[in-house]
Amino acid sequence: MKQIETLGLVGGNLLANMICIEAKKRCIKTVLLEPELNNIAGEACDTHITAPITEDTIKRLALKTDAIILCTGNPPVLSSKFMKEHVIYPSDDGLQLIGNRVHQLTAAELCEVPTPKYYHQNNKLTFFKQMEQIELPFRLYQIYENRYDVLDVYTKDDLENFLFEIDESAVEWLIEEINDYDRFLSVTALKAGDKVCTYPVQEEALNDEAVKYIYMPADVSKAMHTKLSRYAKKILKDSETEGLFTFKFGVKRNRQVELMYINPGITVGDIATNHYTDLSVYEQLLNLIQGLPIKEGEVIKPSTTIVIKEEDTKNIPKFPYHHYHLDRYNKLPVSLYISESVIKEEKKED
Structure with missing residues (x-):
């Protein structure tokens, strides 16, 4: 088990917030690098450095911490020398996977993963x-x-x-x-060494009132679940990296699937793993950083995450639910309601 006493987080988004909460359970202090004062992770971290996210500021963050997690989807280019000298997640060419669309498309093509x-x-x-x-x-x-x-x-x-x-x-x-998609599906994956583990496919949907619903697992066939998990694993296994990643896919009317983008584990629906899977993605990411084993994410109960504006009361689900309130910089705050949902019958085709 690696000794991690202080953890650096780059970007004050939802992922950083949830990592701060999990780190406190393990008595790990967190230092956040984020230029905005009013950010989602600001209150959850132990120390907040309000400075632009650049290679120089990340280097200074590295001096104060034992490991760094890049939570932003647009990290600066970091020199290979700096990446080798410090413990950073995603590591190595994982930084290219989340920060360089050309690299994403090239990696997908080499792994025979469909793209636009x-x-x-x-x-x-x-x-x-x-x-x-x-x-x-x-x-x-x-x-x-x-x-x-x-x-x-x-x-x-x-x-x-x-x-x-x-x-x-x-x-x-x-x-x-730019293609029109009928459905939006995502897979969260962790890589430690040569091992890649995934969580069940999630689906995002919007209603007429712009309320977002995220279902885990998605209402698709086992074949579709297997296909998308296999795509994520193929790309990560061919990459010299470790860390947490989100693969988002669009599904066309003809049911063809295309990789839309790869992010560093930024998915609102992943909060449901805190309550309805055996191990949350945040627990597993810290396990990875501390040198502990990771495993496939297993759903204990299916869940629905509802993302609504703060003043919206008619879309709040019936109790019981788990409630998270998020301030989003200078934008209107949102609330997340996570509740158990009913499994539908398996689809025959995709």
């Missing part, structure tokens, strides 16, 4: 010629050495705005199709 159609180019003139031949809408990435800009292009005006903002210091460009 895309075109990647490091020659600007060739890129512009190709862009003229692609139908709207599409997503444009302008990639620099240490960051990238993203623009969704739905109209010719959007495209003209992008062309006006072209920066000569950009080194790569990526065009990716």
Whole structure:
């Protein structure tokens, strides 16, 4: 068991908040690096460093902590020397998996995981010629050495705005199709050494009042559960990394599945694992960091997580439920209600 007394967290989001809560149970102190004072994890951490998230500030955080978890989906580029000298999760090319869309698409293609159609180019003139031949809408990435800009292009005006903002210091460009999806499914996965463990597939749905419902497990066939878990495991097994990841997939009308993105374990529905699985994702992530075993996440009872605005009372589920109140920076606070749900009959096809 590794001796972890102080844990550094980069980004004050929901994942950081839940890790702070779990760390307190283990008498591990937490130091948060987040520029915003009013953030979700601010009250749960032991120390809050209000500074921009850069390689220099993360280096200073490393001096105060035994290990670091990158909770933000847009971390800065960290030098390979720094990554090797410090304990950071996700480690190694896991940082590329969460912070570089080109790397995600390339890794998925090598592992035969379906993705939206895309075109990647490091020659600007060739890129512009190709862009003229692609139908709207599409997503444009302008990639620099240490960051990238993203623009969704739905109209010719959007495209003209992008062309006006072209920066000569950009080194790569990526065009990716924007597709309509009927369903949104996600898989949470942990990797420790060569072992990859996943939790059951979750599904997100919105009603007409923009209330989000997250179901775990998702109401899909066993074949779909197996397929998405296999996709996540294939990508992680081919990556030199350890840590917690979320794989989000879109399902088209023809039931074709495409990888939408990979994040560092940022999923609202994962809170349900605190109550309706044998081990929560946060327990398992700290087990990984402390050198303890990890295992497949097993659902004890199916659950529904409801995400609603603070003043919305008519969508609160019937008791009993678990309630979480979250302040979101300067945005309207939200409440999460997590309750047991009924398993539907298994679908025959997907």
